[in-house]
Amino acid sequence: MTSHDTVAKGTVTQPPAPAAADAGAGSSSGSPTRRSVASRLTRWLSRGVVQAFLAVIALIWLTPALGLFLSSLRTEEANSTSGWWTALTGPSQLSIDNYTALLENSGITQALWNTVLISVPTTVAVVVIAALAGYAFAWLEFPGRDWIFLLVVGLLVVPVQVGLLPVAEMFGALGLFGTIPGVVLFHVAYGLPFAIFLLRNYFAEIPREMLEAARMDGGGEWRIFTRLVLPVGRPAVASLAIFQFLWVWNDMLVALIFADSDAQPLTVALQSEMRQFGSNIEILAPGAFLSLTVPLLVFFAFQKHFVQGVMAGSVK
Amino acid sequence: MSATAPAVPPASAGGTPPAPPPPGAPAGADTPRRRAQRRRRLVAALFLLPALLLLGALVVYPILFSIGRSLFDASGTRFVGADNYVEMFRDPSTLKAIRNTTIWVVITPAVLTGLGLILAVLTEKIRWATAFKLLMFMPMAISFLAAGIIFRITYEQDPERGVLNAVAVGVHDVFADRPAYPGARAREDAGETPVTKDADGSYGTAADLTPGSTVSLGIVGVPPKEVPADAEPAAPAPKAGDGVLAGTVHLDFVPGGGGEPGRIDSGERGLPGMTVQAVRDGKVVGETTTAADGSFRLTGLADGSYAVRLPASNFAEPYGGVSWLGPALVTPAIIAAYLWVWTGFAMVLIGAGLAAMPRDVLEAARMDGASEWQIFRSITVPLLAPVLTVVFVTQVINVMKVFDLVYIIAPGPVLQEANVLAVQMWLVSFGGGNNQGLGSAIGVLLLLLVVPAMIFNIRRFRRSQS
Numbered sequence: 001m002t003s004h005d006t007v008a009k010g011t012v013t014q015p016p017a018p019a020a021a022d023a024g025a026g027s028s029s030g031s032p033t034r035r036s037v038a039s040r041l042t043r044w045l046s047r048g049v050v051q052a053f054l055a056v057i058a059l060i061w062l063t064p065a066l067g068l069f070l071s072s073l074r075t076e077e078a079n080s081t082s083g084w085w086t087a088l089t090g091p092s093q094l095s096i097d098n099y100t101a102l103l104e105n106s107g108i109t110q111a112l113w114n115t116v117l118i119s120v121p122t123t124v125a126v127v128v129i130a131a132l133a134g135y136a137f138a139w140l141e142f143p144g145r146d147w148i149f150l151l152v153v154g155l156l157v158v159p160v161q162v163g164l165l166p167v168a169e170m171f172g173a174l175g176l177f178g179t180i181p182g183v184v185l186f187h188v189a190y191g192l193p194f195a196i197f198l199l200r201n202y203f204a205e206i207p208r209e210m211l212e213a214a215r216m217d218g219g220g221e222w223r224i225f226t227r228l229v230l231p232v233g234r235p236a237v238a239s240l241a242i243f244q245f246l247w248v249w250n251d252m253l254v255a256l257i258f259a260d261s262d263a264q265p266l267t268v269a270l271q272s273e274m275r276q277f278g279s280n281i282e283i284l285a286p287g288a289f290l291s292l293t294v295p296l297l298v299f300f301a302f303q304k305h306f307v308q309g310v311m312a313g314s315v316k
Numbered sequence: 317m318s319a320t321a322p323a324v325p326p327a328s329a330g331g332t333p334p335a336p337p338p339p340g341a342p343a344g345a346d347t348p349r350r351r352a353q354r355r356r357r358l359v360a361a362l363f364l365l366p367a368l369l370l371l372g373a374l375v376v377y378p379i380l381f382s383i384g385r386s387l388f389d390a391s392g393t394r395f396v397g398a399d400n401y402v403e404m405f406r407d408p409s410t411l412k413a414i415r416n417t418t419i420w421v422v423i424t425p426a427v428l429t430g431l432g433l434i435l436a437v438l439t440e441k442i443r444w445a446t447a448f449k450l451l452m453f454m455p456m457a458i459s460f461l462a463a464g465i466i467f468r469i470t471y472e473q474d475p476e477r478g479v480l481n482a483v484a485v486g487v488h489d490v491f492a493d494r495p496a497y498p499g500a501r502a503r504e505d506a507g508e509t510p511v512t513k514d515a516d517g518s519y520g521t522a523a524d525l526t527p528g529s530t531v532s533l534g535i536v537g538v539p540p541k542e543v544p545a546d547a548e549p550a551a552p553a554p555k556a557g558d559g560v561l562a563g564t565v566h567l568d569f570v571p572g573g574g575g576e577p578g579r580i581d582s583g584e585r586g587l588p589g590m591t592v593q594a595v596r597d598g599k600v601v602g603e604t605t606t607a608a609d610g611s612f613r614l615t616g617l618a619d620g621s622y623a624v625r626l627p628a629s630n631f632a633e634p635y636g637g638v639s640w641l642g643p644a645l646v647t648p649a650i651i652a653a654y655l656w657v658w659t660g661f662a663m664v665l666i667g668a669g670l671a672a673m674p675r676d677v678l679e680a681a682r683m684d685g686a687s688e689w690q691i692f693r694s695i696t697v698p699l700l701a702p703v704l705t706v707v708f709v710t711q712v713i714n715v716m717k718v719f720d721l722v723y724i725i726a727p728g729p730v731l732q733e734a735n736v737l738a739v740q741m742w743l744v745s746f747g748g749g750n751n752q753g754l755g756s757a758i759g760v761l762l763l764l765l766v767v768p769a770m771i772f773n774i775r776r777f778r779r780s781q782s
Contacts, residue, residue, distance in 0.1 A: 050441050057435065058451055061656065065455075067479055068466045083477050084469070133367035140360035148368075153777050155375055157766045159717045161741050162759040165385065165752055166378035189374035192367055221359045250459030252720045253738075257746055267461040271724060274465075281469065288465040292458040299457035303450070306457070 072098055072285035079281045098286040108287060110262075111269035114180065115291075118255070118265055119248040122184045126191040126244050127237055133192075134199030135225050139211060149200065155193040163190065164257055171258065178260035186258055187248050195240055202236035203229055239305045246295050246306075266291045379763065386756035400757035409732055410758065413740035416647055417716060420736060424651055425711035429704055431655065432662025436670055437692065439663065449667065452660035460657070464724025467653040471640040471725070481637025488635045495632040496589045497542065502626060503534040503568050503578055509624075517628030520595065527559045527617045531624050534568025534578050535587055543567060543585060548609040550586035561614040561622060565590045565606050586610020590630055595623045641726065643733040650725050650734060654718065662707045669703035670696070713769045716762060737762055 070084040073094040078087075087093050102108050136142075137149045167186055168177060176182035206229065214224045230237065252267040259268060270287045273280065299306055389396050404410045435452070439445045455463060472478025475485040502511045502519035509531040511519045521531060530553040550566035565587050566580050575581035586609040594602035594614040601622070602614040614624070640649045673696070681691050697704070719738040726734035735743075737758055745755025 047441055050438050054435070054438055054442060054448060058448060061451055061455070063479060064466045064470045064656065067469050068462070071469055079477070081476070083479060083482055085479060085482070129366045129370070132363045136360045136363035140356065140363060142357045142360040142364075145360075148364075150774055150777070152371070153774050154770050155371065156773055157713050157769045158375060158379065159738075159759070159762045159766060161717065161738055162382050162763045163375060163378040164741075165745055165755055165759065166381040167374055168746075170373075170378075185370070186374065189370040192371055193375070196367060221356075221363070225363075246457060250461070252459065252461050252723075253742070257742075267459055267720075270461060270465070274724070275728070284465050285469065288462040292462040295457040295459070296454065299454065 068285055068289060070094070071281055072289045074098075076280075076282045079285075098282050099290075102283065102286045102290065105283075107269060108266070108283075111264055111266045112290070114259070114263055115249060115265035115267075117180050118183050118187070118259075118263075119245055122187040122191065122248045123241050123245040125184070125188045126195050127241050129188065130192055130195030130199050130240070131230065131233070131237065132225070133196045134203050135229050137196065137200040138203040138206075139229075140221065152193050152196050156197060158190075158193070160186075160190050160254060164254075168257060177258065178263060180259070180263045183255055183258045183263065183265075186254055187251070190254075191244050191247065195244065198240055199233065199236055202233050206232050235305070238302070242298060242302050242305050246298060249291075249295060382756045382759050382763075386753060386760050389753050390751040392752060396753065400753045401761075403754055404757055404761065407754075409735060410740055410744070410754070412732065413735040413737050413758075416735055417737045419647060420651065420715045420718060421712055424654060424715045425708050427651075428655060428658055428662050428711050429666075429708045431659050432666050432707060433697070433700070433704065435659065435663045436666040437696065439667060440670060449660070449664055452663055454660070455657045456661050458657075460720030461724055463653060463657050464721050467649070467656070467725050471649055473637065473639060473641070475637045478637070478640075480640060484637045485635055488637075492635070493629065495634055496591070496630050497535065497538050497587065498631060498633050500535050500537040500631050503536055509533070509563075511626075514628075517631060518625055520623045520625035523595070523621055523623035525561060525622045525624060527561055527619065527622070528556050529561065530554075530556055531561070531563035532578075532580055533563065533565045533624070533626065534580075535565060535590075536568055538567055538569075538587070540571070544588055546608050547585045547588055549582075550580050550584050550610045552580055553611050553613075556613065559615060559617045561594055561602075561617060561624060563592075563612055563624065565592065565610045565612065565626070567610075591627055593625045593627055595625050596620060600625075641730060643730055646726050646730050646734040650721055653721055653725060654715075657721075658711065658714070662711070665707050666700060666703055669700050673699055709769055709772055713766055716765050 067084050070087045071079055073096065074084060074087060075093070075095070075097065078093050137145060137152075163186070171177040171182045171185075176185065210228065210232075211224065214228050219227070250267065251265075252271060255263075255265050255268045256271070259265065264272075266287065270284060270291065273283055273287070385392065386400050387395060387397060389399075404414070439448055442448065470478065470480055473481060475481040502513070504511055504513060504519070509521050509525075511521050511533060513519055519533075521533075525531065532552060547567075550564050553562040553564050556562035564580060566584050567587055568577060568579075568584065569575070570581050570583045575584065586606065588606050588608045588610065590606045590610075590612075592604055592606060592612045592614065593600045594617060602617060604612050604614055606612045614622075639645065677695060677699075678691060681695055686694075717738050718736055719742065722734050722736050722739050723731070723742075731739070741755055741758040741762065743749050744751050744758060749755070
C-alpha cells in the first residue's frame with residue numbers, strides 16, 4: 001500500500017506551501033505528528049474491517065463454485081443423502097468415478113467435440129472477416145464509409161432474439177438448420193458488429209505515416225494488411241479471439257435452436273439432461289465442471305487479453 | 317482506462333477526407349487517377365464483402381423480416397396488424413415476462429453498479445487486490461449454464477444438501493431451539509394419566525394433579541433412529557416431595573412387540589430433552605426438560621391443582637430453510653446468481669477508472685481535511701460517472717436479454733413464475749408455443765427496448781470521432 005503511505009507522509013511533512021512560509025519553524029510540527037499516529041491507528045483499524053468484509057465476500061463467491069466441484073466428485077447416493085460440504089471433513093467420499101463415467105458417455109463426448117467444432121471455426125471466421133472489414137473502415141476510402149460504420153455501431157446491441165425466427169426459417173430452406181455450419185454462421189454474423197468495431201478502432205490508431213510509407217514502397221493493400229496492419233493489431237486481435245471463443249463456447253441459446261441432437265454442444269446436451277431427468281447431479285456437476293475448465297484455462301492463460309476484451313466489449 | 321481506448325480512437329485517424337490532389341499535378345494525370353480510385357474502391361469492396369454479406373443476410377434482413385412477421389398471425393398467412401402487440405399485454409404469461417423483465421432492469425444494473433463501485437473502492441485498500449479481482453472475475457469466463465447448475469446445487473431446498481439452507485437452518489437454530497421429537501405424539505387413550513391434544517398441538521393432562529403426585533406420559537411415533545443415543549431405560553418416577561410434580565416421559569413402544577400401552581414396560585426407553593410444563597389456570601408456572609431416563613421434576617409449586625403439559629414445540633416440524641426456488645423468491649434468487657457472475661466485471665471496469673483518476677485531486681481534498689466519505693461522494697463518484705454509465709448501460713442491455721440463467725435455475729413448474737421476455741420469446745416460438753407472430757413481436761419489443769442503448773452507443777462514438 002505504498003500509495004497510501006505516501007499520501008500520509010505527504011500530509012505530515014509537507015503542509016500547504018503558504019502556511020509553511022508564514023508559520024514559525026517549530027510551532028506547528030507537534031500536532032501533525034500526533035494526528036498522524038491517531039490517523040494511522042484508525043486507518044489500521046478501518047483496513048482491518050475492509051479486509052474482513054472483502055474476505056467474507058470472497059468466501060461467498062468461492063462457496064458455490066466449490067460446491068459444484070465437490071459435488072462432481074461424489075457418488076450419486078452421497079449427493080442425495082448429504083451435503084457436498086461433508087466432503088471437506090471426509091475426503092474419502094471423493095472419487096473421479098463420475099468423470100470416467102462421463103467420458104464413457106458417447107453423447108457427452110460427442111457434444112464436447114461439437115463444442116470445439118463450433119467455437120474454433122467461428123472464432124477464426126470472425127477474426128478474419130472482421131479484420132478485413134476493420135481495415136477497410138479504418139484506412140480505405142470509399143463512398144458512404146462513415147455511414148456504413150455507424151450502422152455497424154448501431155448493430156452492436158441488436159439482440160439475437162430478433163434473428164432467431166427469420167434465420168431459422170432461412171436455414172431450413174437452405175438445409176443448414178440443425179447443422180454445425182448453421183450454428184457457426186449465425187454466431188459469426190452476430191459476432192461481427194462488435195468484432196469490426198473493436199478492430200476498426202484499434203487499426204485506426206496505427207500512425208498514418210506508417211501506412212503512407214508502406215504505400216509509397218508500392219505495397220498493395222493486401223500486402224499492407226497482412227504485413228503491417230495484422231502484426232501491429234495483434235493485441236486487439238488476441239483479445240477479440242479470446243472473447244469470441246469464450247462467447248461461443250459458453251453459448252446455449254443459439255445452439256439450443258440451431259443445432260439438432262447430432263450437432264449439439266455440451267451446454268445443450270447438459271440442459272437436455274437436466275430437463276429429462278431432473279436432478280442427476282452425478283452427470284450435471286462433472287459435465288458443468290468439464291464445460292468450464294476450458295474457459296477457466298483460457299482465462300488464466302490470457303488474463304490480460306481477457307480483461308481488455310471484456311472491457312472493450314462493454315458496449316455490447 | 318487504457319482498456320477502453322479502442323472505443324475512443326484519436327481524431328486524426330478514421331474519418332479523414334481524401335487528400336486533395338497535389339498542387340502541381342498536371343491535368344493529364346486525371347485518367348490514371350480515376351482508374352486508381354476505381355481500383356481502390358474495388359479493393360475496399362472486396363475487403364468488406366464477407367462482413368457486409370453476413371450482416372445483411374443474417375442481421376439486417378432478419379430485423380426487417382421480424383418487424384413484418386410480427387404483423388401476421390401464428391401461421392403467417394393472415395395480416396393482423398398490431399394484434400400481436402396487443403396480445404402481448406393481454407396474455408398472462410407474456411405479461412408476467414414483461415413484469416419480471418422490468419424487475420430485472422430496475423434492480424439488477426443499479427445493484428450491480430453500486431456493488432462494483434463499493435468493491436472497487438475497497439479493493440484499492442488491500443494487499444491481495446489482484447487475487448481478489450481474479451476470484452471475482454472468474455465467473456465471467458464460465459457459461460451461464462455452468463453458473464445455473466452451480467446455483468441449482470446451492471439453492472437446493474433440503475438443508476441436508478443445499479448449502480444456503482444449511483446455513484439458514486444453522487442460523488435459525490441459534491435463535492430458536494430445534495424441536496426434540498418432530499412428528500411424535502403422546503398416547504391419548506391409555507395409561508394412568510390420560511392426556512388430550514390441544515388445538516395448538518400440545519398435549520396436557522387433566523388439571524387435577526397436586527404437588528407430590530407422579531405421572532407417566534407415553535409417547536409414540538418416534539422412529540428408532542431418532543431416539544437419542546444417550547436415552548436410558550425408563551423408570552417410574554420415585555415419590556415426589558412437597559411442591560414437586562415428578563414423572564417420566566417414555567417411548568411407549570417395546571422393540572419386538574409386547575408391552576402394554578400407557579405403561580412403562582421393561583425395554584422401553586425414556587425420552588430425554590423433552591420440554592415439560594406445569595400449568596395452573598392456563599398459565600405456565602414451571603418448566604423443565606427430561607433427563608436421560610425420561611424423568612422430570614417440576615419443583616417449587618404452591619399447593620393447588622395443576623396440569624402437566626408437553627408443549628407443541630416438542631413435536632413441531634423442524635425449520636426447513638427458505639424455499640429459494642419457490643414462486644415467491646425465484647426471481648430474486650436468479651438475480652443473485654446473475655450478480656455472482658457479473659459483479660467482477662463491474663468491479664474491474666470501475667477499478668480501471670479509479671486507477672486512472674488524478675491522484676493529486678484526491679490528495680488535495682485529503683489535505684483540506686475532507687473525510688473519506690466526502691471524498692467518495694463529491695470527487696470519486698462524479699469523476700467516475702462516465703465509467704459508471706458504461707457499466708450501467710451495458711448491464712441494462714444484458715439484463716433485458718437474460719435467458720440461460722432463468723431457463724436453467726428455475727425448476728420446470730416455477731419457470732412461468734420466473735419468466736422473462738427472452739425466455740418467453742423462446743417458449744412462444746420454439747419451445748412448444750409455435751406462435752411465430754407473437755414470437756416475432758416479442759423479438760421486436762426486445763429490439764425496441766435496446767434502441768436507447770443503440771443511440772447512446774452511436775452518440776458516444778460520434779463524440780469520440782469529433
